Amino acid sequence: MADLCKRFRLCKHGECLCSDPDTLLMAAFADGDNFAFDALYRRNYDWVQRLAYQILRNQQDAQDIAQEAFLRVIASRNHWQATARFRSWMHRIVVNLCLKWQKNFRRQEAISLEELLENLDELPLELLSTEEDSARETAEVLQDALSHLPERQRQAVELRLQGYSIFQIARLLGCSRGAVDALLHRARKSLRKRLGKV
Numbered sequence: 001m002a003d004l005c006k007r008f009r010l011c012k013h014g015e016c017l018c019s020d021p022d023t024l025l026m027a028a029f030a031d032g033d034n035f036a037f038d039a040l041y042r043r044n045y046d047w048v049q050r051l052a053y054q055i056l057r058n059q060q061d062a063q064d065i066a067q068e069a070f071l072r073v074i075a076s077r078n079h080w081q082a083t084a085r086f087r088s089w090m091h092r093i094v095v096n097l098c099l100k101w102q103k104n105f106r107r108q109e110a111i112s113l114e115e116l117l118e119n120l121d122e123l124p125l126e127l128l129s130t131e132e133d134s135a136r137e138t139a140e141v142l143q144d145a146l147s148h149l150p151e152r153q154r155q156a157v158e159l160r161l162q163g164y165s166i167f168q169i170a171r172l173l174g175c176s177r178g179a180v181d182a183l184l185h186r187a188r189k190s191l192r193k194r195l196g197k198v
Helices: 002-007 021-030 034-056 059-075 086-106 113-119 132-147 151-161 166-173 177-195
Strands: none
Touching: 021 034, 021 086, 034 059, 034 086, 034 166, 059 086, 086 151, 132 151, 132 177, 151 166, 151 177, 166 177
């Protein structure tokens, strides 16, 4: 264990991840122990699937996301770094996969400006247009603006636009409701600034 801690620098910045069983198993897997992955899968598959289901509300889709998440773990084996506890890292993987899944298969292809204004107030009203030929341009502008947000802000906005409450977003992102409010506030400010230049 001490060798793994040193090799993967599990103790740094005042935090030691050596006491976390899942992070140690991931380090062992990255070090070539295939049995460690089996243990990781057994210990974590159920909560990964539950998290995906909380977001997608579809059991089959949640199972697919869980499988894909563990494929990501396998793919990361040769370049894995202990930047966080295994479950925190896995949580981000699952949420990102679910958001991508919803964007591609579950939700509309483009977020309308009306939806954005309804859910995130105080954005530039002059962007509203009823001209049919401007709809595509408006959607592209919005997608571009959202893509420039930091990852956590973008996730919070997308979840909010999909109807999740602040409390639900906090659970899904693994943070407090106050942190979600702060993320949305900073996102609104950034979006107003970027969209105001259009």
